Amino acid sequence: MTVEQVAGVPGITIDSYRAEDLADAVAFQDSLWRGGTEGGTRYFHWKYRDNPHLDHRYVVVAREGGRVVGMVGVFGSLWEHEGRTYALPCLTDTIVAPEHRGGPLFLAMIDEVVKRLAADGVPWLLDFGDQGAAPAMLMAGWTQIGPWGQAVVEREEALFERRPWPELPAVRGARSGAVVRAVSTPDAEAMADLVRRLPHGSGIRAVRDAEYFRWRAANPLARYFHLEAGDDTMRGFLIGHRSAVDPDDAHTPTTVVDCEAATDDVFADLVAFALEHLPGRELLMWTRDLGPERVGILRSLGARLQEPTHRFTEDLYLPNLMIRTTGATPCAPAPELMRSPGFWNVHGVSGRAWR
Numbered sequence: 552m553t554v555e556q557v558a559g560v561p562g563i564t565i566d567s568y569r570a571e572d573l574a575d576a577v578a579f580q581d582s583l584w585r586g587g588t589e590g591g592t593r594y595f596h597w598k599y600r601d602n603p604h605l606d607h608r609y610v611v612v613a614r615e616g617g618r619v620v621g622m623v624g625v626f627g628s629l630w631e632h633e634g635r636t637y638a639l640p641c642l643t644d645t646i647v648a649p650e651h652r653g654g655p656l657f658l659a660m661i662d663e664v665v666k667r668l669a670a671d672g673v674p675w676l677l678d679f680g681d682q683g684a685a686p687a688m689l690m691a692g693w694t695q696i697g698p699w700g701q702a703v704v705e706r707e708e709a710l711f712e713r714r715p716w717p718e719l720p721a722v723r724g725a726r727s728g729a730v731v732r733a734v735s736t737p738d739a740e741a742m743a744d745l746v747r748r749l750p751h752g753s754g755i756r757a758v759r760d761a762e763y764f765r766w767r768a769a770n771p772l773a774r775y776f777h778l779e780a781g782d783d784t785m786r787g788f789l790i791g792h793r794s795a796v797d798p799d800d801a802h803t804p805t806t807v808v809d810c811e812a813a814t815d816d817v818f819a820d821l822v823a824f825a826l827e828h829l830p831g832r833e834l835l836m837w838t839r840d841l842g843p844e845r846v847g848i849l850r851s852l853g854a855r856l857q858e859p860t861h862r863f864t865e866d867l868y869l870p871n872l873m874i875r876t877t878g879a880t881p882c883a884p885a886p887e888l889m890r891s892p893g894f895w896n897v898h899g900v901s902g903r904a905w906r
Contacts, residue, residue, distance in 0.1 A: 563620065563656065565663045568599075568610035572619075576612060579619040583646055585796045586772045593771040601769070602626050603762050604638045611663050613647075613656060620648040623660040628677065629758040632884050636758060640668060642678040657684065658691055665877045674881035675889060678873040679900070686863070688873055696892045697871035699839035702846070702854035709800035709832040716776050719828055724820025729780045729787070731824045737777045739764035741785040745811050746899070752840075755884060756896040759809070772796060776805075776829055780817050787812035789821040791829045805831035809899045819848045826852055837870055840898035872897065 568576065577584075577591035584591050599607035605627025613621030624644035630637045642664070647657050668676060678688070689695060721732035739761040746759045757763075768775055776791035790809040797803045807825060812818035826834065838846055838856065850856065859866050874889060881889075888894045 563613055563615045563651075565611050565613045565621075565660055567667075568607050568612050568622075572612050575619045576622055579622060579648075580644060580646060583644065584772060585794075590772055590796070597766075597769055597771055598626050598643075599624065601766065603766050604629050605640060609640060609664055609667055611660055611667075613660055615648075620651055621656050621660055622646055623664055625664055625676075629763070630755050631758050632755040633753075637755075637882070637884075639675055639677050640673060642676060642680065645680070645684075658687060661688075661691070665875065669877035669879045672879045674877055674879040676875045676877060678875075679871070680873075685871065685873065688875075691875075693873045693875045694890045695871065695873055696895050697839075697873075698859045698866045698869035699837065699871075699897075700856055700858040701870060702836045702838050702849040703857055704826060704834040704852075704854050706832055706834075710828075710830050711799045712830040716828075722824065724780065724817065725823070726819045727780070727786070727814060727816035729817055729820060730782055731778060731780045731820050733824075733828070734777045734779055737764060737768055737775075737788070737790070738779065738785065739768070741779075742788050742811070745785050745788065745813070749811060749813065751898060752896050754894045754896040755889075756898065757900045759899050776825075778821055778824060780812065780821055786814070787817040787821050789825050791825055791834075793831060799830040800832060802832060804833040804835045805829050807834070807836040810836070811899065815844045815848065818845050819852070822848065822852055837897065839870070840896050 573592065573595065574588075577588060577595055580595075581587065581591055584594055586594055599610060605625070609625035611623050612619055622644065623642065625640045626643055628639050628641050630639055642661065645657065645660070665676060678693070685695065716733050717735040719733040721730050723729070724731050742764050743759060743761040772795050774793045774795045776793075778789040779785055780787035788809070788811055789807060792806045792808045793799075794803055807822075810818065810821060812821060836849065836854070838849070841849075846856070857869060859869055872895065876886065884894070
């Protein structure tokens with residue numbers, strides 16, 4: 552553990568998160584998490600203690616006169632390429648006290664995380680966050696992999712969850728004939744098996760095994776809406792997400808954070824069921840790694856496609872990935888591949904999947 556002074560801001564120190572920081576960290580993050588003391592504490596433990604790939608060792612806290620004025624979280628994600636797996640840390644929950652926004656503290660905390668990762672031989676840091684900080688991050692040495700498009704369905708009025716999700720009646724899909732059902736507890740093993748059976752191209756992609764599916768479903772500040780398709784064997788699944796602290800008529804979107812289907816027809820039946828029943832005013836789904844047939848299905852079901860304009864102010868809220876080398880000697884994949892947008896397959900990954 553080391554304590555770093557922030558250049559240009561006398562009196563501020565950046566230090567490793569310690570167990571005795573928990574109450575202060577949860578209180579400081581409440582403007583972002585909005586879970587209160589109990590919900591925020593459970594969320595912190597879920598993200599930084601129970602994560603299957605990394606504990607809280609790279610979380611840093613900035614203090615001024617003993618008061619928390621900044622925090623950067625880092626959690627673990629697992630990726631695979633050509634039969635090898637890579638644990639890659641992800642930046643998250645970056646927050647700065649109002650009086651220090653626009654100053655050097657934000658980048659200083661990230662630089663401290665990068666330095667600690669490099670000392671441990673970890674070569675990369677990822678960030679799936681919003682793009683507001685992208686210009687500053689690009690100037691600090693980050694590489695932008697996005698932004699990319701998403702499908703949007705906007706309702707005139709919010710749809711409310713009128714009955715518990717698993718009580719929705721199952722239907723037989725109009726296109727595939729597969730039974731589509733809402734479930735309360737996802738079958739993590741069957742989902743992981745389906746992911747393994749389906750092709751996903753040659754790029755690097757997130758590992759979605761049973762352990763990952765169970766961990767994600769345990770997020771205490773999320774509401775998940777699980778759909779399964781198939782009779783004896785799972786032929787597809789879809790996972791919708793809403794913040795657990797937002798009512799159904801809030802302006803925060805409901806996001807399809809994952810969807811796998813053995814055929815285009817199964818995909819269509821899952822999405823049709825989701826659009827009919829998922830609560831909320833606006834529904835989002837990433838389209839970056841969907842084939843043209845499935846993008847066409849989304850259009851036919853009433854979705855509008857939001858594509859990047861490559862103008863920062865207009866693309867501000869589109870999904871994005873930023874990566875940064877720490878300077879540690881990289882293992883495979885090669886750095887030139889990691890910096891190539893076409894190398895990344897983010898199918899089944901959504902920033903909201905890890906919130």
